[in-house]
Amino acid sequence: xxxxxxxxxxxxxxxGQEARLRCSPMKGHSHVYWYRQLPEEGLxxxxxLQKENIIDESGMPKERxxxxxxxxxxxxxxxxxxxxxxxxxxxxxxxxxxxxxxxxFFGPGTRxxxx
Amino acid sequence: xxxxxxxxxxxxxQEGRISILNCDYTNSMFDYxxxxxxxxxxxxxxxxxxxxxxxKNEDGRFTVFLNKSAKHLSLHIVPSQxxxxxxxxxxxxxxxxSEKLVFGKGTKLTVNP
Numbered sequence: 001x002x003x004x005x006x007x008x009x010x011x012x013x014x015x016g017q018e019a020r021l022r023c024s025p026m027k028g029h030s031h032v033y034w035y036r037q038l039p040e041e042g043l044x045x046x047x048x049l050q051k052e053n054i055i056d057e058s059g060m061p062k063e064r065x066x067x068x069x070x071x072x073x074x075x076x077x078x079x080x081x082x083x084x085x086x087x088x089x090x091x092x093x094x095x096x097x098x099x100x101x102x103x104x105f106f107g108p109g110t111r112x113x114x115x
Numbered sequence: 116x117x118x119x120x121x122x123x124x125x126x127x128x129q130e131g132r133i134s135i136l137n138c139d140y141t142n143s144m145f146d147y148x149x150x151x152x153x154x155x156x157x158x159x160x161x162x163x164x165x166x167x168x169x170x171k172n173e174d175g176r177f178t179v180f181l182n183k184s185a186k187h188l189s190l191h192i193v194p195s196q197x198x199x200x201x202x203x204x205x206x207x208x209x210x211x212x213s214e215k216l217v218f219g220k221g222t223k224l225t226v227n228p
Binding site: 004031040042044045055095104106108 | 158
């Protein structure tokens with residue numbers, strides 16, 4: 001009964017490189033959410049996806065960030081040309097349905113460090 | 116513009132006593148509230164939730180109270196145990212919206228043996 005899986009758990013990139021973060025939702029879940037946590041802060045919503053669709057990307061920075069959730073395979077959060085300010089913990093969550101009162105279950109996170 | 120506020124960054128209680136964690140919100144459209152517990156280097160773990168049609172929800176040692184008129188909710192843990200030591204996040208969502216959760220900054224609870 002695997003939970004939400006994220007990999008890698010730790011990722012180190014130099015400024016200007018690309019970072020790819022992967023998330024596999026819980027079995028039976030078709031809704032994926034990405035959140036970012038800066039040091040000493042709460043989690044901030046970035047994007048909400050269903051299979052092959054972006055439902056809400058209101059929390060995504062306008063440039064360099066993109067997300068996808070293909071029909072097959074994990075959801076990917078992609079950060080191009082990383083900068084030091086992108087250093088954070090990125091958490092993925094999944095839920096079963098859309099609608100009222102659905103708990104989101106979180107993965108262990110990917111800790112991105114930009115040198 | 117913080118829509119969910121946890122004004123106490125930390126709380127320390129004795130084992131066996133009650134822990135009360137507080138959360139305030141400003142968005143009157145929020146109608147579903149959740150508490151998550153987080154250990155260092157792990158993802159948040161769902162604890163308990165409450166919808167706006169209720170004012171109390173209980174699950175074992177954990178009880179959440181909601182005061183809609185005051186836009187305030189609290190999490191009570193009784194009795195507190197050392198294993199409860201973690202950061203607790205309050206979160207809220209708006210039904211009919213995108214289901215995104217809006218989080219507070221968290222309260223670090225320490226339960227002393």
